Amino acid sequence: ATMEEVIKANRSALEEKVKEARAFMRKTVQNTNKPIAVAFSGGKDSLAVLGLALEEFENFTVFFNNTGIEFPETIEYVKEIEKELKKKNIKFIIADAANAFWNSLSVFSPPGRDYRWCCKVTKLGPITLTIKEHYPEGVLMFVGQRKYESMQRYKQPRVWKNPWVPNEIGASPIFHWNALEVWLYIFSRKLKYNPLYENRLDRIGCFICPSSSLAEIQTLKEEKPQLWKKWENELKKWKDRFGMPEEWITHGFWRWRRLTKGQKAIARELGVEVPEKRTWEPIRYSLEERNGEFILKINTKIVLERIEEVAPILGEVSKERDSIKIDSIVFTKEEVRAKSREDAVRAYYLIKRAYECVGCGVCVGKCPENALRINPHTRKIEVDSARCIHCGECMEVCPLLKIKNPQEGSQL
Numbered sequence: 001a002t003m004e005e006v007i008k009a010n011r012s013a014l015e016e017k018v019k020e021a022r023a024f025m026r027k028t029v030q031n032t033n034k035p036i037a038v039a040f041s042g043g044k045d046s047l048a049v050l051g052l053a054l055e056e057f058e059n060f061t062v063f064f065n066n067t068g069i070e071f072p073e074t075i076e077y078v079k080e081i082e083k084e085l086k087k088k089n090i091k092f093i094i095a096d097a098a099n100a101f102w103n104s105l106s107v108f109s110p111p112g113r114d115y116r117w118c119c120k121v122t123k124l125g126p127i128t129l130t131i132k133e134h135y136p137e138g139v140l141m142f143v144g145q146r147k148y149e150s151m152q153r154y155k156q157p158r159v160w161k162n163p164w165v166p167n168e169i170g171a172s173p174i175f176h177w178n179a180l181e182v183w184l185y186i187f188s189r190k191l192k193y194n195p196l197y198e199n200r201l202d203r204i205g206c207f208i209c210p211s212s213s214l215a216e217i218q219t220l221k222e223e224k225p226q227l228w229k230k231w232e233n234e235l236k237k238w239k240d241r242f243g244m245p246e247e248w249i250t251h252g253f254w255r256w257r258r259l260t261k262g263q264k265a266i267a268r269e270l271g272v273e274v275p276e277k278r279t280w281e282p283i284r285y286s287l288e289e290r291n292g293e294f295i296l297k298i299n300t301k302i303v304l305e306r307i308e309e310v311a312p313i314l315g316e317v318s319k320e321r322d323s324i325k326i327d328s329i330v331f332t333k334e335e336v337r338a339k340s341r342e343d344a345v346r347a348y349y350l351i352k353r354a355y356e357c358v359g360c361g362v363c364v365g366k367c368p369e370n371a372l373r374i375n376p377h378t379r380k381i382e383v384d385s386a387r388c389i390h391c392g393e394c395m396e397v398c399p400l401l402k403i404k405n406p407q408e409g410s411q412l
């Protein structure tokens with residue numbers, strides 16, 4: 001059958017879905033009373049949502065998050081879409097991660113399925129900052145999430161509050177659609193879709209994604225050898241640094257920070273020794289208890305001027321000639337003295353953020369007092385001491401310290 005015949009045969013069922021989705025969008029707009037936006041990724045699901053929004057609304061904004069690790073075809077395609085939207089007077093905003101991924105690699109080491117710093121740095125941070133800038137009062141973001149994508153998605157509500165972006169409500173008009181319905185809709189409306197779909201690549205997100213299967217990586221190698229080479233060259237450096245065997249790359253063990261049981265079994269079967277866990281800490285510490293005090297030392301100098309820029313996060317700051325005191329924690333150029341182990345570790349976390357900050361912006365969006373900013377020259381955070389209330393929220397979200405839920409930030 002031709003595509004026309006398929007569409008004709010499914011027309012009434014499809015139009016029912018469209019009607020329901022559009023009614024959902026209308027109702028959600030009424031209920032939330034916020035400006036309308038569509039998150040467009042260059043993929044088929046967000047294209048369908050964009051199509052529905054164009055049918056339903058005259059005025060809305062389209063957001064595109066350029067992670068900096070997109071396929072060049074996606075960027076070209078999105079530019080074409082942007083041009084067409086501009087003709088319709090639809091505002092188009094890009095949340096651009098630029099080189100953040102490549103620049104952050106030396107701090108974090110390669111991402112893994114259990115180590116998704118990449119999503120925070122290339123998606124969550126830029127999106128948070130962009131929305132905060134353009135919609136400080138909040139926004140209603142229509143996204144192309146579908147319950148059939150994964151078990152986790154299945155359990156999600158159709159409308160939700162984004163825990164990362166203050167005042168952002170997310171909603172998915174195509175939540176109940178399956179992939180076939182999405183394609184039917186795209187063909188029925190003759191929407192221009194990403195040419196990568198005709199290139200055997202149906203994962204059109206970041207090309208280095210650690211969630212890729214070995215088959216997807218193989219397709220990448222065959223279809224886009226130069227992109228794979230770029231990533232493989234990085235992986236080779238890390239392989240040597242970690243003392244990993246060749247198979248770490250060829251069999252995709254790099255896709256985990258700590259190998260799963262299944263991966264360990266595969267390594268055994270292959271007869272290769274892959275260390276169970278890889279760790280990378282540019283700033284390391286040693287801790288010693290001396291006369292009831294905890295003495296923290298790090299593997300580099302403590303630059304007090306830099307500590308001062310972030311110090312309020314831990315508490316009230318007082319400056320002395322050669323030291324900075326934050327509550328009872330004393331920072332000198334050589335060491336940190338604290339009254340408890342917890343305080344010493346908190347001091348280490350502060351130093352780590354002060355030095356290793358990659359300027360992702362995730363904490364900036366999360367700070368309830370608007371006390372954080374990224375210095376445009378150093379690309380690192382600074383705290384406004386007049387605003388900071390030492391709540392510690394920003395410590396909880398920084399990808400340098402912990403990535404609690406591996407899915408965090410990957411589900412935008």
Ligand code: SF4
Pocket residue numbers: 312313314366367368369370371372383387388389390391392393394395
């Ligand atoms: S999140 Fe809390 S501790 Fe961090 S900068 Fe903002 S007010 Fe200060």
Ligand code: SF4
Pocket residue numbers: 353356357358359360361362363364380381397398399400
């Ligand atoms: S301190 Fe803030 S901006 Fe810097 S890496 Fe952590 S979350 Fe990102």
